[in-house]
Amino acid sequence: MTRGSRPPSGDAGLDALEEALGHRFRDRSHLVLALTHISSVTGLQGSRARVRSYQRLEFLGDHVLGLVVSDMLYRAYPQAEEGELSRRLADLVCEDSCAEVARAMGVGAHIRLGTGEDRDGGRERTAILADIAESVLAAVYLDAGFPAAEALVERFWRPRLKKAGGTARDPKTALQEWSQARGFPPPTYRLVERSGPDHNPHFRIAVEVPGFDHVEGAGSSKQNAQKAAAAAFLEQVNA
Incomplete structure (x- = not known):
């Protein structure tokens, strides 16, 4: 599909998604790729399959999002110290927040999933929705440049800005401060188990503080676990 071309008739349902995004794609192939989960890529394996899915776009979108939100926070909170800005940034770009944005965008019905992933509820899976939010942002960036991407972030992330960060601390930061205040060494994290396919991994991680029993947590990424x-x-x- 060349730049400026319209999609095949099977993509007509994306009109509503474009309206929700507030962006009309000049090259809708960017959007189609942003919605393509690796489970729907057939006939290819490994890296060849991954580049036909949204994974590269998700990488790009993650960094575009970080820059735009960082700038947004820097301007919105001129008296905030680095630590507060970092906490607010983490809250705004975390997996749960991005998944909420994806739901607000209404991308679920448009995600291209393999039959098994679709049957297993992939359209509502937080990890997939979070990735899609970032890949769609990257698609807008590639289609129309940084101002269009910035407008998308303003549209969907700014409403979450005032409630993000607040006084809540990242649990890892809170635990480190708790340990330090009591004279304990910094907590350490150990991978207990990694399961699931590459496109939908599940991690179980133990945190250890000397003198206490280890405690485990689970998540779709090491950071979340x-x-x-x-x-x-x-x-x-x-x-």
Whole structure:
């Protein structure tokens, strides 16, 4: 599909998605790729399959999102220190927040999934929706440049800005501060188990503080599993 061409008739349902995004694609192939999960790519394996899915776009979108939101926070909170800005950024770009954005965009019905992934509820899976939010952002960036991507972030992430960060701390940061205040060494994290396919992994991680039993947490990424473990540890010691 060349730049400026319209999609085949089978993509007509994407009109509503474009309206929700507030962006009319000049080359809709960017959007189609952003919605293509690796499970729907047939006849290819490994890296050849991954480049036909949204994974490269998700990588790009993650970095575009980080830049735009960082700039947004820098301007919105001129008196905030680096630590507060970092906490607010983490809240706005985390997996759960991006998945909420994807739901607000209404992408679920348009995701291209393999039969098994679709049957197993992939359209509502937080990890997939979070990836899609970032890949769609990257698609807009490639289609129309940084101003269009910035407008998309303003449209969907700014409403979450005022409630993000607040006084809540990242569980890992809170646990580290808890340990330090009591004279314990910094907590360490150990991978207990990794399961699931490459496109939908599941991690179980243990957090350890000397003198305490280890506590485990699980998530769709190592970072999320570490946060879950830290939160579970704090809940246990504060019970």
